[in-house]
Amino acid sequence: MPFHDRREAGQRLAERLSGLRRSRPLVLGLPRGGVPVAFEVARALDAPLDVLVVRKIGVPFQPELGMGAVGEDGVRVLNQEVLRDAGVTDAQLAAVESRERAEVEQRAARLRGGRPAASLTGRTVIIVDDGLATGGTARAAIRVARARGAERVVLAVPVAPPDTVAALSREADEVVSVETPEPFFAIGGWYADFTPTSEQEVVDLLAVGGADEEMGGAVSGADREVDNEVEIPAGPRVLPGHLTVPDGALGIVAFAHGSGSGRHSPRNQSVARALNDAGLGTLLFDLLGPDEEADRANVFDIPLLAERLSAATAWLGDQPAGRERPIGYFGASTGAAAALWAAAEPGSPVRAIVSRGGRPDLAGDRLEAVRAPTLLIVGGRDEEVLELNREAAQRLRSEHRIEIVPGATHLFEEPGALDVVADLAARWFVENLRARAL
Numbered sequence: 001m002p003f004h005d006r007r008e009a010g011q012r013l014a015e016r017l018s019g020l021r022r023s024r025p026l027v028l029g030l031p032r033g034g035v036p037v038a039f040e041v042a043r044a045l046d047a048p049l050d051v052l053v054v055r056k057i058g059v060p061f062q063p064e065l066g067m068g069a070v071g072e073d074g075v076r077v078l079n080q081e082v083l084r085d086a087g088v089t090d091a092q093l094a095a096v097e098s099r100e101r102a103e104v105e106q107r108a109a110r111l112r113g114g115r116p117a118a119s120l121t122g123r124t125v126i127i128v129d130d131g132l133a134t135g136g137t138a139r140a141a142i143r144v145a146r147a148r149g150a151e152r153v154v155l156a157v158p159v160a161p162p163d164t165v166a167a168l169s170r171e172a173d174e175v176v177s178v179e180t181p182e183p184f185f186a187i188g189g190w191y192a193d194f195t196p197t198s199e200q201e202v203v204d205l206l207a208v209g210g211a212d213e214e215m216g217g218a219v220s221g222a223d224r225e226v227d228n229e230v231e232i233p234a235g236p237r238v239l240p241g242h243l244t245v246p247d248g249a250l251g252i253v254a255f256a257h258g259s260g261s262g263r264h265s266p267r268n269q270s271v272a273r274a275l276n277d278a279g280l281g282t283l284l285f286d287l288l289g290p291d292e293e294a295d296r297a298n299v300f301d302i303p304l305l306a307e308r309l310s311a312a313t314a315w316l317g318d319q320p321a322g323r324e325r326p327i328g329y330f331g332a333s334t335g336a337a338a339a340l341w342a343a344a345e346p347g348s349p350v351r352a353i354v355s356r357g358g359r360p361d362l363a364g365d366r367l368e369a370v371r372a373p374t375l376l377i378v379g380g381r382d383e384e385v386l387e388l389n390r391e392a393a394q395r396l397r398s399e400h401r402i403e404i405v406p407g408a409t410h411l412f413e414e415p416g417a418l419d420v421v422a423d424l425a426a427r428w429f430v431e432n433l434r435a436r437a438l
Contacts, residue, residue, distance in 0.1 A: 002159065002179045005193040006033065006130050007264050009158035010040025012178050017126065017156055021045045025124040025154070027209075028052035030141055031111060032197040034129035037158060039205045041128055049209030050118040051202070052127060053108040054140045055100040057093070059086045067093070069140030070101045072108055072117055077143040111202050113415055121149035131187030132160035132177070135168050142171045159190045200413055204266030207418070208273050225249065225281075226321045232285055234311035241285025241312070243321070244276055251326040251351070251433035252281035252316060256309050256342075258299065258333020258359075262286040267411070267418060271330065271356070274422035278430055280328075281321065285312055287335065302362050305338035310345060317349065326433045328352040329372075330425060337362035344369035352432035354425045357385060357410050360392035367392055373399040375428040377421050379408030 003009040027047045029038030035051060042049035057068040059082065067088060068078035076097065083093070108117065127141050138155055145153050155172040161184035169175045179190065188194035226245040231238050242263050245252060253275055255268050262268075263284035272282040287308045292298045309329070316322040327349050331339035336358025343350040344366040353374040360367065360376060374396060378386045386404065393400055403424050408417040 001190060001192040002181075003191050005191060005195075006036040006197070007040055009130065009178070009191070010037035010128075011044070013037060013128070013156055013158050013176070014041045014044035016176050016178060017041060017045065017154075020124065020126065020154065021047075023124040023152075025126050026050065026118055026120065027126045027128060028141075028145070029202075029205075030054075030127065030129040030137060031107070032199065032202050035202045035205050036197055037130050038126075038128035039209050041126065041156065042209045045126075047126075048118060049206060051108065051111050051206065052125075052141050052145060053104050053111070054137065054144050055104050056136065056140060057096050057100055059088060060092050060096055062086070066136060066140070068097075069144060070097060070104055071141075071144030071148065072104060073148055074101075075144050075147040077140065077147055110199065112206060113203055115206075119149070120145055122151050123149075124152040124154070125150045126154045126156050127172075128156050130158065131190065132157050132164045132168070133184070133187055135160070135164040138168060139171055142168070159187060160184075201266055204270055204418075208266060208270045226319075230283075230285075232312050232315045234308045237289065237308075239285050239287070239289075239308065239312065241283055243281070243283050243316075243319070244272065245281035245321040246276055246279055248279065249281040249321075249325060250279050250430060251328060252283060252322055253328040253330050253354075253429055254283040254309065254312055254316065255285070256305065256329060256331040256335035256339045257287060258335045262288075268332070270418055271422045271425060274419075274426055275330075275429065278426040280426070280429055280433070281325070283312065283316055287338070299334055300362070302334065302337045302341050305335065306341035306345075309335075309338050309342045310348075313342070313349065326351040328354070328429045328433055330354045330356070331358050332356045334359050334362060336360055340370050340374070341366045343372050348372070352429050354428055355389075356421050356425070357382060357412065359385070359388060360396075361388045363392070367395040368397055370396060370398050373428070373432045374401075375424065376400065376402045377424055378402065378404055379410060379412060379417070380404050380406045381408060382410045385410060 025047050027038050027042040027049050029035035054071045056066045059065045067082040070076050153172045154174045156176040159179040160177040162180045225247045230241045230243050329339035336355035340363040350372045353372050355376045376389045378389050405420050412418045
């Protein structure tokens, strides 16, 4: 397979688009599957990320035949030839358009979480999807982007058939496709993992990538001391990760995740971006390989996870950016237990810990040996885990506090809940890492 998943596809696509960085583009993902790809492109180009929501207007008695498309801001593009040949009346067109326009507005509002759409006027925009087949949606997106004022439109995808690329080159100013296989078959056939993208994942990615348009992101490339993909030796394994250290960073926070999460987790990346904003470095890495995660027992093997986290901590201390900077741990679910277990080791360099929806109880007797100040953040509606956190807190001898986020469930998926987590974590790390850096 040319691509493991959408994120790898986005990283490879970004390499092909690096020449556009100077034009300060706006990256627009086509929901849902195009957004994870677009996120990686925006991150690499230090560009703001938004979605381009379009809906095809189908002929009433033959919906699969498109007679136009609608987008936000009241934009409508029509195919006059199809309208004429199909004999569609004004009343029929108005009825279909009204229905599809309502869906565009509702979907856009859900995905952005109430944030306004980015202006396209006078901009270079890069429209990104996870692949093209016939190109019908992409063609509509290009036309909607132009109608909304885009000065230059680049269509970028990881994979597409050659004839579709050629056809859309007459619509966009440029079409970029990493792979153009022939014969083509289906888009999903070129990915090892083509798991459907959830609406919540789109919301989370936009919350991270849809930052300040002028700077493109919370920490621009010029403000970073380090912003690299890394490989961390951990016994017989090499753990992939991403290290971001802003200039003058107060300290570095290593993330320890739970089940089904890792360095690409939108929630982890959202919190990491907030910590970067606060002047903290972050190390996001995969505690387990894909083959290991398939065995559920590994997710609850706290000694194994803690050993991997300790190896990453030792590696971090050997890096130029990590030397003499205090280290914190941000743990989620079973990763929180691993963070506490590792912090209890004699001589641990860890100076502050934050647990998000964690299972500190799984650290067992190690809790009493933890010396780092520990913040336990739990959702108010995550009642079982909240009780486990309260019991674990009674065993901690270090400075500690429980913060309850009202109305939040275990994954903090409710609007604004993850922002509260990020703010609490940033304050805890800044306060405690600064005190220990003096």
